[in-house]
Amino acid sequence: MNNDIKIAIIGLGYVGLPLARLFATKFPVVGFDINQARVKELMRGDDSTLEVEEDILRASLVDKPSDKVGLYCTTDLDEIKNCNYYIITVPTPVDKNNRPDLTPLYKSSETVAKVLKKGDIVIYESTVYPGVTEDECIPVLEKFSGLKFNEDFFAGYSPERINPGDKEHTVDKILKVTAGSTPEIGKKVDQLYKAVITAGTHLAPTIKVAEAAKVIENSQRDINIAFVNELAKIFNMLDIDTNDVLEAAGTKWNFLPFKPGLVGGHCIGVDPYYLAQKAQEVGYHPEIILAGRRMNDSMGQYVASEVVKLMLQHDIKVKGAELLVLGITFKENCPDVRNTKVVDVIKNLKEYGVNITVYDPLANPSEVKHEYGLSTSKTLPNKKFDAIVLTVAHKEFLILDFNELKSQNAVVYDVKGVLGDKCDKKL
Numbered sequence: 001m002n003n004d005i006k007i008a009i010i011g012l013g014y015v016g017l018p019l020a021r022l023f024a025t026k027f028p029v030v031g032f033d034i035n036q037a038r039v040k041e042l043m044r045g046d047d048s049t050l051e052v053e054e055d056i057l058r059a060s061l062v063d064k065p066s067d068k069v070g071l072y073c074t075t076d077l078d079e080i081k082n083c084n085y086y087i088i089t090v091p092t093p094v095d096k097n098n099r100p101d102l103t104p105l106y107k108s109s110e111t112v113a114k115v116l117k118k119g120d121i122v123i124y125e126s127t128v129y130p131g132v133t134e135d136e137c138i139p140v141l142e143k144f145s146g147l148k149f150n151e152d153f154f155a156g157y158s159p160e161r162i163n164p165g166d167k168e169h170t171v172d173k174i175l176k177v178t179a180g181s182t183p184e185i186g187k188k189v190d191q192l193y194k195a196v197i198t199a200g201t202h203l204a205p206t207i208k209v210a211e212a213a214k215v216i217e218n219s220q221r222d223i224n225i226a227f228v229n230e231l232a233k234i235f236n237m238l239d240i241d242t243n244d245v246l247e248a249a250g251t252k253w254n255f256l257p258f259k260p261g262l263v264g265g266h267c268i269g270v271d272p273y274y275l276a277q278k279a280q281e282v283g284y285h286p287e288i289i290l291a292g293r294r295m296n297d298s299m300g301q302y303v304a305s306e307v308v309k310l311m312l313q314h315d316i317k318v319k320g321a322e323l324l325v326l327g328i329t330f331k332e333n334c335p336d337v338r339n340t341k342v343v344d345v346i347k348n349l350k351e352y353g354v355n356i357t358v359y360d361p362l363a364n365p366s367e368v369k370h371e372y373g374l375s376t377s378k379t380l381p382n383k384k385f386d387a388i389v390l391t392v393a394h395k396e397f398l399i400l401d402f403n404e405l406k407s408q409n410a411v412v413y414d415v416k417g418v419l420g421d422k423c424d425k426k427l
Helices: 016-023 036-043 054-060 103-113 132-145 183-194 207-237 242-249 271-281 287-297 299-313 342-350 365-372
Strands: 007-010 028-032 070-074 085-088 121-124 154-157 176-180 201-203 322-326 355-359 385-390 406-414
Touching: 007 016, 007 103, 016 028, 016 054, 016 070, 036 070, 085 103, 103 121, 103 132, 121 132, 121 183, 132 154, 132 207, 154 183, 154 207, 176 183, 176 207, 183 201, 207 242, 207 271, 207 287, 207 299, 271 287, 287 299, 299 342, 299 385, 299 406, 322 342, 342 355
Parallel strands: 007 028, 007 085, 028 070, 085 121, 121 154, 176 201, 322 355, 322 385, 385 406
Antiparallel strands: 154 176
Protein backbone atom coordinates (compact mmCIF):
# COMPACT_ATOMS: atom_id res chain seq x y z
CA MET A 1 0.00 0.00 0.00
CA ASN A 2 0.99 3.61 -0.61
CA ASN A 3 2.73 5.03 2.44
CA ASP A 4 1.12 8.43 1.74
CA ILE A 5 -2.41 7.19 2.53
CA LYS A 6 -4.27 9.28 5.12
CA ILE A 7 -7.82 8.32 5.94
CA ALA A 8 -10.72 10.41 7.24
CA ILE A 9 -13.72 8.59 8.70
CA ILE A 10 -16.87 10.74 8.60
CA GLY A 11 -19.25 9.71 11.39
CA LEU A 12 -18.01 8.03 14.57
CA GLY A 13 -20.98 5.91 15.59
CA TYR A 14 -21.49 2.15 15.65
CA VAL A 15 -20.01 1.77 12.16
CA GLY A 16 -17.45 4.56 11.96
CA LEU A 17 -15.58 4.10 15.24
CA PRO A 18 -14.70 0.38 14.91
CA LEU A 19 -13.63 0.99 11.31
CA ALA A 20 -11.54 4.03 12.26
CA ARG A 21 -9.86 2.13 15.09
CA LEU A 22 -9.09 -0.78 12.75
CA PHE A 23 -7.63 1.39 9.98
CA ALA A 24 -5.58 3.21 12.62
CA THR A 25 -3.57 0.04 13.17
CA LYS A 26 -2.02 0.52 9.72
CA PHE A 27 -2.62 4.15 8.64
CA PRO A 28 -2.92 7.70 9.97
CA VAL A 29 -6.66 8.17 10.58
CA VAL A 30 -8.71 11.24 11.49
CA GLY A 31 -12.21 10.56 12.76
CA PHE A 32 -14.64 13.42 12.12
CA ASP A 33 -18.01 13.90 13.79
CA ILE A 34 -20.25 16.92 14.32
CA ASN A 35 -21.13 15.73 17.85
CA GLN A 36 -18.65 17.51 20.09
CA ALA A 37 -19.57 15.45 23.17
CA ARG A 38 -18.95 12.25 21.23
CA VAL A 39 -15.52 13.42 20.06
CA LYS A 40 -14.49 14.47 23.58
CA GLU A 41 -15.63 11.11 24.92
CA LEU A 42 -13.58 9.22 22.35
CA MET A 43 -10.45 11.30 22.88
CA ARG A 44 -10.71 10.39 26.57
CA GLY A 45 -10.69 6.76 25.47
CA ASP A 46 -14.34 6.08 26.30
CA ASP A 47 -16.93 4.63 23.91
CA SER A 48 -20.56 4.82 25.04
CA THR A 49 -21.63 2.48 22.20
CA LEU A 50 -19.46 -0.25 23.81
CA GLU A 51 -18.19 -1.31 20.38
CA VAL A 52 -14.49 -0.68 21.08
CA GLU A 53 -12.99 -1.71 24.40
CA GLU A 54 -11.42 1.03 26.48
CA ASP A 55 -7.85 -0.28 26.46
CA ILE A 56 -7.92 -0.93 22.70
CA LEU A 57 -9.33 2.52 21.94
CA ARG A 58 -6.84 4.33 24.16
CA ALA A 59 -3.92 2.44 22.66
CA SER A 60 -4.92 3.60 19.18
CA LEU A 61 -5.24 7.33 19.95
CA VAL A 62 -2.73 10.01 18.99
CA ASP A 63 -2.81 13.57 20.34
CA LYS A 64 -2.94 15.35 16.97
CA PRO A 65 -3.46 14.58 13.28
CA SER A 66 -0.15 13.66 11.70
CA ASP A 67 1.62 11.17 9.45
CA LYS A 68 1.84 8.75 12.37
CA VAL A 69 -0.21 5.56 12.44
CA GLY A 70 -3.07 6.05 14.87
CA LEU A 71 -6.48 7.65 15.44
CA TYR A 72 -7.28 11.27 16.15
CA CYS A 73 -10.91 12.42 16.55
CA THR A 74 -12.13 15.93 15.84
CA THR A 75 -15.03 18.26 14.97
CA ASP A 76 -12.67 20.61 13.09
CA LEU A 77 -13.03 20.35 9.32
CA ASP A 78 -9.55 21.78 8.77
CA GLU A 79 -8.05 18.72 10.44
CA ILE A 80 -9.26 16.34 7.71
CA LYS A 81 -8.22 18.47 4.72
CA ASN A 82 -4.87 16.67 4.35
CA CYS A 83 -6.50 13.25 3.99
CA ASN A 84 -6.82 11.56 0.61
CA TYR A 85 -9.35 8.81 1.43
CA TYR A 86 -12.68 9.93 2.88
CA ILE A 87 -14.92 7.16 4.20
CA ILE A 88 -18.52 8.18 4.99
CA THR A 89 -20.26 6.06 7.63
CA VAL A 90 -23.36 8.08 8.53
CA PRO A 91 -26.82 6.58 9.23
CA THR A 92 -29.44 6.11 6.51
CA PRO A 93 -32.80 6.20 8.32
CA VAL A 94 -36.39 6.32 7.08
CA ASP A 95 -38.92 9.06 7.85
CA LYS A 96 -42.26 8.60 9.66
CA ASN A 97 -43.77 7.28 6.42
CA ASN A 98 -40.96 4.73 6.00
CA ARG A 99 -39.44 6.61 3.06
CA PRO A 100 -35.63 6.75 2.77
CA ASP A 101 -34.13 9.85 4.39
CA LEU A 102 -30.84 10.69 2.66
CA THR A 103 -30.29 13.91 4.63
CA PRO A 104 -27.26 12.59 6.60
CA LEU A 105 -25.66 11.46 3.32
CA TYR A 106 -26.28 14.81 1.63
CA LYS A 107 -24.84 16.76 4.58
CA SER A 108 -21.78 14.56 5.00
CA SER A 109 -21.10 14.69 1.25
CA GLU A 110 -21.28 18.48 1.38
CA THR A 111 -18.85 18.46 4.32
CA VAL A 112 -16.32 16.29 2.50
CA ALA A 113 -16.70 18.36 -0.69
CA LYS A 114 -15.39 21.41 1.16
CA VAL A 115 -11.99 19.76 1.63
CA LEU A 116 -11.92 17.55 -1.47
CA LYS A 117 -8.80 17.75 -3.65
CA LYS A 118 -7.67 16.35 -6.97
CA GLY A 119 -6.89 12.66 -6.73
CA ASP A 120 -8.95 12.05 -3.57
CA ILE A 121 -11.23 9.03 -3.20
CA VAL A 122 -14.56 9.20 -1.35
CA ILE A 123 -15.89 5.84 -0.12
CA TYR A 124 -19.44 5.35 1.15
CA GLU A 125 -20.34 2.64 3.67
CA SER A 126 -23.93 3.67 4.43
CA THR A 127 -26.65 1.22 3.36
CA VAL A 128 -28.62 2.58 0.39
CA TYR A 129 -30.62 1.45 -2.62
CA PRO A 130 -28.72 0.91 -5.90
CA GLY A 131 -27.74 4.21 -7.51
CA VAL A 132 -27.57 6.49 -4.46
CA THR A 133 -23.78 6.88 -4.47
CA GLU A 134 -23.49 7.93 -8.12
CA ASP A 135 -26.91 9.56 -8.64
CA GLU A 136 -27.38 11.35 -5.31
CA CYS A 137 -24.05 11.75 -3.51
CA ILE A 138 -21.64 12.41 -6.38
CA PRO A 139 -23.58 15.50 -7.65
CA VAL A 140 -23.28 16.98 -4.14
CA LEU A 141 -19.53 16.36 -4.12
CA GLU A 142 -19.18 17.98 -7.56
CA LYS A 143 -21.35 20.97 -6.70
CA PHE A 144 -19.58 21.95 -3.48
CA SER A 145 -16.02 21.03 -4.52
CA GLY A 146 -16.02 22.38 -8.07
CA LEU A 147 -14.23 19.19 -9.11
CA LYS A 148 -15.26 16.71 -11.80
CA PHE A 149 -16.12 13.11 -10.94
CA ASN A 150 -13.80 10.40 -12.31
CA GLU A 151 -11.42 13.07 -13.58
CA ASP A 152 -10.49 15.11 -10.51
CA PHE A 153 -11.80 12.84 -7.76
CA PHE A 154 -13.14 9.28 -7.52
CA ALA A 155 -15.61 7.24 -5.49
CA GLY A 156 -15.91 3.83 -3.91
CA TYR A 157 -18.47 1.84 -2.00
CA SER A 158 -17.93 -0.79 0.70
CA PRO A 159 -21.13 -1.53 2.62
CA GLU A 160 -20.81 -1.74 6.38
CA ARG A 161 -21.20 -5.15 7.96
CA ILE A 162 -21.05 -4.16 11.60
CA ASN A 163 -23.08 -6.31 14.00
CA PRO A 164 -23.57 -4.11 17.12
CA GLY A 165 -22.83 -5.86 20.39
CA ASP A 166 -21.15 -8.83 18.69
CA LYS A 167 -17.65 -9.32 20.11
CA GLU A 168 -16.97 -12.39 17.99
CA HIS A 169 -17.84 -11.16 14.49
CA THR A 170 -15.94 -7.88 14.66
CA VAL A 171 -15.33 -5.67 11.62
CA ASP A 172 -11.99 -7.27 10.74
CA LYS A 173 -13.47 -10.78 10.86
CA ILE A 174 -16.34 -10.15 8.41
CA LEU A 175 -15.57 -10.38 4.70
CA LYS A 176 -15.94 -6.97 3.05
CA VAL A 177 -17.54 -6.18 -0.29
CA THR A 178 -15.76 -3.37 -2.17
CA ALA A 179 -16.30 -1.42 -5.38
CA GLY A 180 -14.92 1.62 -7.22
CA SER A 181 -16.12 4.17 -9.75
CA THR A 182 -13.56 2.86 -12.26
CA PRO A 183 -11.83 -0.54 -12.46
CA GLU A 184 -8.56 1.01 -11.29
CA ILE A 185 -10.21 2.76 -8.33
CA GLY A 186 -12.02 -0.47 -7.47
CA LYS A 187 -8.66 -2.17 -7.07
CA LYS A 188 -7.36 0.67 -4.90
CA VAL A 189 -10.42 0.56 -2.64
CA ASP A 190 -10.16 -3.22 -2.40
CA GLN A 191 -6.47 -3.06 -1.50
CA LEU A 192 -7.18 -0.45 1.16
CA TYR A 193 -9.66 -2.68 2.96
CA LYS A 194 -7.64 -5.81 2.34
CA ALA A 195 -4.83 -4.25 4.39
CA VAL A 196 -6.93 -4.52 7.58
CA ILE A 197 -9.77 -7.00 6.96
CA THR A 198 -8.38 -10.40 7.92
CA ALA A 199 -11.49 -12.17 6.60
CA GLY A 200 -10.71 -10.89 3.10
CA THR A 201 -12.60 -8.83 0.53
CA HIS A 202 -14.82 -9.30 -2.51
CA LEU A 203 -14.39 -6.76 -5.31
CA ALA A 204 -17.77 -6.20 -6.97
CA PRO A 205 -17.81 -5.12 -10.63
CA THR A 206 -19.67 -1.85 -9.99
CA ILE A 207 -20.80 0.40 -7.16
CA LYS A 208 -24.46 -0.38 -7.93
CA VAL A 209 -23.82 -4.12 -7.59
CA ALA A 210 -22.22 -3.54 -4.16
CA GLU A 211 -25.12 -1.29 -3.09
CA ALA A 212 -27.65 -3.91 -4.19
CA ALA A 213 -25.77 -6.72 -2.45
CA LYS A 214 -25.88 -4.90 0.86
CA VAL A 215 -29.53 -3.93 0.77
CA ILE A 216 -30.66 -7.49 -0.03
CA GLU A 217 -28.62 -8.98 2.84
CA ASN A 218 -30.90 -7.43 5.43
CA SER A 219 -34.03 -7.71 3.29
CA GLN A 220 -33.46 -11.46 3.16
CA ARG A 221 -33.15 -11.66 6.95
CA ASP A 222 -36.24 -9.51 7.37
CA ILE A 223 -38.32 -11.83 5.18
CA ASN A 224 -37.06 -14.96 6.95
CA ILE A 225 -37.85 -13.52 10.38
CA ALA A 226 -41.29 -12.46 9.13
CA PHE A 227 -41.89 -16.09 8.14
CA VAL A 228 -41.08 -17.44 11.60
CA ASN A 229 -43.10 -14.62 13.22
CA GLU A 230 -46.10 -15.80 11.21
CA LEU A 231 -45.35 -19.38 12.26
CA ALA A 232 -45.25 -18.26 15.90
CA LYS A 233 -48.74 -16.79 15.56
CA ILE A 234 -50.06 -19.96 13.93
CA PHE A 235 -48.43 -22.34 16.43
CA ASN A 236 -49.65 -20.23 19.34
CA MET A 237 -53.22 -20.75 18.13
CA LEU A 238 -52.51 -24.49 17.83
CA ASP A 239 -50.97 -24.56 21.33
CA ILE A 240 -47.61 -25.74 19.96
CA ASP A 241 -44.25 -24.44 21.22
CA THR A 242 -42.64 -22.59 18.29
CA ASN A 243 -39.11 -23.09 19.61
CA ASP A 244 -39.68 -26.84 19.86
CA VAL A 245 -40.84 -26.87 16.23
CA LEU A 246 -37.84 -24.85 15.05
CA GLU A 247 -35.46 -27.08 16.98
CA ALA A 248 -36.94 -30.18 15.36
CA ALA A 249 -36.92 -28.66 11.87
CA GLY A 250 -33.36 -27.47 12.43
CA THR A 251 -32.09 -31.04 12.45
CA LYS A 252 -32.17 -30.87 8.64
CA TRP A 253 -28.84 -29.58 7.28
CA ASN A 254 -30.31 -26.85 5.07
CA PHE A 255 -32.98 -25.47 7.40
CA LEU A 256 -32.27 -21.80 8.17
CA PRO A 257 -32.10 -21.05 11.92
CA PHE A 258 -34.25 -17.93 12.34
CA LYS A 259 -36.17 -17.08 15.52
CA PRO A 260 -39.38 -15.05 15.99
CA GLY A 261 -39.21 -11.65 17.66
CA LEU A 262 -39.24 -7.89 17.37
CA VAL A 263 -37.38 -6.61 14.31
CA GLY A 264 -35.94 -3.15 14.90
CA GLY A 265 -32.58 -1.46 14.65
CA HIS A 266 -31.06 0.60 11.86
CA CYS A 267 -30.55 -2.29 9.40
CA ILE A 268 -33.06 -5.12 9.16
CA GLY A 269 -36.00 -2.91 10.11
CA VAL A 270 -34.99 -0.14 7.67
CA ASP A 271 -33.08 -1.47 4.65
CA PRO A 272 -36.03 -3.25 2.97
CA TYR A 273 -37.79 0.11 2.67
CA TYR A 274 -34.81 1.43 0.68
CA LEU A 275 -35.04 -1.44 -1.80
CA ALA A 276 -38.84 -1.12 -1.98
CA GLN A 277 -38.58 2.60 -2.70
CA LYS A 278 -36.22 2.05 -5.63
CA ALA A 279 -38.36 -0.79 -7.00
CA GLN A 280 -41.45 1.44 -6.94
CA GLU A 281 -39.54 4.24 -8.69
CA VAL A 282 -38.96 1.93 -11.66
CA GLY A 283 -42.55 0.72 -11.69
CA TYR A 284 -42.46 -2.51 -9.69
CA HIS A 285 -44.47 -3.07 -6.50
CA PRO A 286 -42.44 -5.45 -4.28
CA GLU A 287 -44.99 -7.76 -2.70
CA ILE A 288 -42.86 -10.15 -0.62
CA ILE A 289 -40.53 -7.46 0.75
CA LEU A 290 -43.38 -5.23 1.94
CA ALA A 291 -45.41 -8.17 3.24
CA GLY A 292 -42.44 -9.11 5.42
CA ARG A 293 -42.21 -5.56 6.68
CA ARG A 294 -45.92 -5.48 7.56
CA MET A 295 -45.65 -8.74 9.47
CA ASN A 296 -42.61 -7.64 11.45
CA ASP A 297 -43.98 -4.17 12.15
CA SER A 298 -47.12 -5.78 13.60
CA MET A 299 -45.28 -7.78 16.25
CA GLY A 300 -45.29 -5.05 18.91
CA GLN A 301 -49.08 -4.98 18.91
CA TYR A 302 -49.23 -8.78 18.88
CA VAL A 303 -46.89 -9.15 21.88
CA ALA A 304 -48.89 -6.57 23.86
CA SER A 305 -52.16 -8.38 23.18
CA GLU A 306 -50.62 -11.73 24.18
CA VAL A 307 -49.35 -10.25 27.46
CA VAL A 308 -52.82 -8.89 28.28
CA LYS A 309 -54.43 -12.26 27.47
CA LEU A 310 -51.93 -13.97 29.78
CA MET A 311 -52.77 -11.53 32.59
CA LEU A 312 -56.51 -12.09 32.15
CA GLN A 313 -56.01 -15.87 32.16
CA HIS A 314 -54.37 -15.49 35.58
CA ASP A 315 -57.16 -13.23 36.91
CA ILE A 316 -54.88 -10.17 37.00
CA LYS A 317 -56.74 -6.88 36.69
CA VAL A 318 -55.16 -5.22 33.67
CA LYS A 319 -56.11 -1.57 34.19
CA GLY A 320 -53.79 -0.09 36.78
CA ALA A 321 -51.57 -3.19 36.87
CA GLU A 322 -47.85 -2.72 37.49
CA LEU A 323 -45.82 -4.10 34.60
CA LEU A 324 -42.03 -4.33 34.21
CA VAL A 325 -40.49 -4.24 30.73
CA LEU A 326 -36.99 -5.70 30.65
CA GLY A 327 -35.02 -3.99 27.88
CA ILE A 328 -35.55 -1.04 25.54
CA THR A 329 -32.62 -1.46 23.11
CA PHE A 330 -33.17 -3.01 19.68
CA LYS A 331 -31.02 -6.07 20.49
CA GLU A 332 -29.27 -7.83 23.34
CA ASN A 333 -26.04 -6.69 25.01
CA CYS A 334 -25.98 -3.44 23.04
CA PRO A 335 -26.96 0.12 24.11
CA ASP A 336 -28.35 1.07 20.67
CA VAL A 337 -31.99 2.24 20.87
CA ARG A 338 -32.39 3.37 17.26
CA ASN A 339 -35.64 2.12 15.73
CA THR A 340 -36.27 -0.24 18.63
CA LYS A 341 -39.61 -2.02 18.35
CA VAL A 342 -39.91 -2.41 22.12
CA VAL A 343 -41.55 1.02 22.06
CA ASP A 344 -44.39 -0.52 20.01
CA VAL A 345 -44.99 -3.07 22.77
CA ILE A 346 -45.00 -0.31 25.39
CA LYS A 347 -47.31 1.94 23.38
CA ASN A 348 -49.86 -0.83 22.89
CA LEU A 349 -49.71 -1.94 26.53
CA LYS A 350 -50.33 1.62 27.70
CA GLU A 351 -53.60 1.62 25.74
CA TYR A 352 -54.87 -0.99 28.21
CA GLY A 353 -54.20 1.33 31.16
CA VAL A 354 -51.16 -0.55 32.44
CA ASN A 355 -48.54 1.27 34.56
CA ILE A 356 -45.19 0.52 32.93
CA THR A 357 -41.67 0.57 34.36
CA VAL A 358 -38.79 0.08 31.91
CA TYR A 359 -35.48 -1.29 33.14
CA ASP A 360 -32.45 -1.46 30.85
CA PRO A 361 -28.92 -1.44 32.30
CA LEU A 362 -27.36 -0.51 28.94
CA ALA A 363 -29.64 2.11 27.38
CA ASN A 364 -28.99 5.80 27.99
CA PRO A 365 -32.14 7.17 29.73
CA SER A 366 -31.70 10.67 28.31
CA GLU A 367 -31.39 9.26 24.77
CA VAL A 368 -34.54 7.17 25.23
CA LYS A 369 -36.38 10.19 26.61
CA HIS A 370 -35.28 12.34 23.68
CA GLU A 371 -36.11 9.76 21.01
CA TYR A 372 -39.32 8.28 22.39
CA GLY A 373 -40.49 10.37 25.35
CA LEU A 374 -40.18 7.34 27.65
CA SER A 375 -38.66 7.18 31.12
CA THR A 376 -36.26 4.30 31.72
CA SER A 377 -33.97 3.21 34.54
CA LYS A 378 -30.48 1.69 34.49
CA THR A 379 -31.04 0.24 37.96
CA LEU A 380 -33.45 -2.52 38.92
CA PRO A 381 -36.58 -1.10 40.58
CA ASN A 382 -37.19 -2.12 44.20
CA LYS A 383 -40.85 -3.07 43.89
CA LYS A 384 -43.18 -5.91 42.94
CA PHE A 385 -44.92 -6.29 39.59
CA ASP A 386 -48.09 -7.97 38.37
CA ALA A 387 -46.49 -8.80 35.03
CA ILE A 388 -42.95 -8.90 33.64
CA VAL A 389 -42.17 -8.81 29.92
CA LEU A 390 -38.66 -9.69 28.76
CA THR A 391 -38.21 -7.96 25.41
CA VAL A 392 -34.40 -7.96 25.10
CA ALA A 393 -32.07 -10.82 26.08
CA HIS A 394 -29.39 -8.78 27.90
CA LYS A 395 -27.12 -11.12 29.86
CA GLU A 396 -28.05 -9.21 33.04
CA PHE A 397 -31.65 -10.37 32.67
CA LEU A 398 -30.75 -14.05 32.42
CA ILE A 399 -29.57 -14.15 36.05
CA LEU A 400 -32.41 -12.14 37.60
CA ASP A 401 -34.35 -13.60 40.53
CA PHE A 402 -37.86 -13.18 39.14
CA ASN A 403 -39.43 -14.26 42.44
CA GLU A 404 -38.05 -11.08 43.99
CA LEU A 405 -39.81 -9.00 41.33
CA LYS A 406 -43.16 -10.79 41.13
CA SER A 407 -46.20 -9.95 43.20
CA GLN A 408 -48.62 -12.71 44.11
CA ASN A 409 -50.07 -14.42 41.01
CA ALA A 410 -47.74 -12.41 38.70
CA VAL A 411 -46.90 -13.60 35.17
CA VAL A 412 -43.74 -13.52 33.05
CA TYR A 413 -43.88 -13.26 29.24
CA ASP A 414 -40.67 -14.07 27.34
CA VAL A 415 -40.41 -12.47 23.88
CA LYS A 416 -36.93 -13.89 23.27
CA GLY A 417 -37.50 -17.47 24.47
CA VAL A 418 -34.46 -17.49 26.76
CA LEU A 419 -35.94 -17.85 30.27
CA GLY A 420 -36.90 -21.53 30.18
CA ASP A 421 -39.25 -22.46 33.00
CA LYS A 422 -38.94 -18.99 34.57
CA CYS A 423 -41.62 -17.71 32.20
CA ASP A 424 -45.33 -18.45 31.95
CA LYS A 425 -45.46 -17.95 28.20
CA LYS A 426 -43.10 -17.11 25.33
CA LEU A 427 -43.49 -15.79 21.80
